[in-house]
Each structure stands twice: as structure tokens, then as C-alpha cells.
Amino acid sequence: MNKPIKRWNLLDTVNLALFIVVLLFFLDFNNNATISFLLLGVFLLWVITLVFRNIFINKIEKDPNHPMHETQLQGKKKI
Numbered sequence: 001m002n003k004p005i006k007r008w009n010l011l012d013t014v015n016l017a018l019f020i021v022v023l024l025f026f027l028d029f030n031n032n033a034t035i036s037f038l039l040l041g042v043f044l045l046w047v048i049t050l051v052f053r054n055i056f057i058n059k060i061e062k063d064p065n066h067p068m069h070e071t072q073l074q075g076k077k078k079i
Contacts, residue, residue: 005057005068012050019043 022043027036060066 004070005053005060007054007057012046015043015046019046 022039026039029036060068063069
């Protein structure tokens with residue numbers, strides 16, 4: 001069963017909130033440079049996956065022959 005892919009979901013909201021908290025309170029390059037770079041790397045990975053997910057969704061929406069396109073899903077039985 002194919003479910004539509006969301007551009008923004010609850011996990012993204014939690015990640016954004018954590019990113020803001022980390023930026024405001026936990027980044028300290030003078031005392032804990034390793035942890036600061038590690039946290040920035042984790043959030044950079046999240047942003048990259050978010051961008052590629054949106055690119056993938058755009059590709060699906062533009063190609064009516066894609067198996068996950070709305071026109072392909074309409075004829076299938078939903079379980």
C-alpha cells in the first residue's frame with residue numbers, strides 16, 4: 001500500500017525545535033568544539049534529507065507514469 005509522502009511532518013517539526021534550542025543554548029565552540037561540530041553535522045544531514053525528500057516529491061508529482069503518482073494510485077485497492 002502506497003501512502004502519500006508528506007513534505008513536512010511531525011518529526012521535522014521536532015527536529016526544527018531541537019535545532020533552535022541547540023543554536024541558542026548548546027553550541028560552544030570554545031569549550032566543546034567536537035560536540036558542537038557533531039550537532040551541526042546531525043542537523044545538516046537532516047536538512048539535506050529534507051531537501052532531497054522535497055525534490056523526490058516534485059519528481060513524483062510531475063511524472064504521471066510514476067508508480068506513486070496520484071493517477072496511478074486511484075485505481076488500486078486500498079487496504
